[in-house]
Amino acid sequence: MKLILIAVMLLASNLSRATELLISTHQLGLIMGYPEARIVAREQKQMDPSFGKGIPLSAFNYDSKDNSFAIMDVVVAESGTLLGPDLKNYFENFVHQKPDISEGSVKRIDGKGKYEGYVGVCGFGAGGTGYRAVITIPSEQVDVLVDISLPNDTSLTVTPDIAAYNKAVVGEGKFVFDRLTDCVEYAANQILTKKFIVKKHGKTGSALSIDTNSRGRAA
Numbered sequence: 001m002k003l004i005l006i007a008v009m010l011l012a013s014n015l016s017r018a019t020e021l022l023i024s025t026h027q028l029g030l031i032m033g034y035p036e037a038r039i040v041a042r043e044q045k046q047m048d049p050s051f052g053k054g055i056p057l058s059a060f061n062y063d064s065k066d067n068s069f070a071i072m073d074v075v076v077a078e079s080g081t082l083l084g085p086d087l088k089n090y091f092e093n094f095v096h097q098k099p100d101i102s103e104g105s106v107k108r109i110d111g112k113g114k115y116e117g118y119v120g121v122c123g124f125g126a127g128g129t130g131y132r133a134v135i136t137i138p139s140e141q142v143d144v145l146v147d148i149s150l151p152n153d154t155s156l157t158v159t160p161d162i163a164a165y166n167k168a169v170v171g172e173g174k175f176v177f178d179r180l181t182d183c184v185e186y187a188a189n190q191i192l193t194k195k196f197i198v199k200k201h202g203k204t205g206s207a208l209s210i211d212t213n214s215r216g217r218a219a
Helices: 002-018 025-032 085-095 160-171 173-192
Strands: 040-043 058-063 072-078 106-110 116-125 128-137 142-151 196-199 208-211
Touching: 025 173, 072 173, 085 106, 085 116, 106 173, 116 173, 128 173, 142 160, 142 173, 160 173, 173 196
Parallel strands: none
Antiparallel strands: 040 058, 058 072, 072 142, 106 116, 116 128, 128 142, 196 208
16 A cells, blocks of 8 residues: 555656746746736647757746737756757848848857857737747757747737737837746756756657746646
């Protein structure tokens, strides 16, 4: 009976850990200037094809029930999956061409030798704009991506308590660049300091992520 109870407890623990967030809803709310309680996080089992190929080590989608929070994704995958040669070349082509925050803008993210990557516009059209921050962490052999999809300025629900967030996220490209950089650098620190442990598919047979500081969990 004791062995059965221990096995059940271990299984429950592993299931709980598997749904921990690299960036908690609490932390994301602080970074984005949006009420934590209104953010909903959902685990994604499959990789969005626009991000890369394969099964992510950790992937979560963030939004809100009232459509007032611009959809965000936070993904961890094995090195070379999210920041492959094609995307790196795409970013490098724009790094020196567009110093202002506009279509095609890209900035390098310098992690002082611990990580490196880019933040930039990855989609632009009548429906809205897609921004992406993506880094690679050589010591951990993982890539981390934070993506936000901004619809046109009439698509997000606006209420008085989030008027400042809505104005900033829709109207100021620099705000989005800075906040995505904050997100991906926070994620890198969580991984490098082992507050979030990423176990590879080859070692465990399934993705397992643990965030010991997370207050937000998947819905």
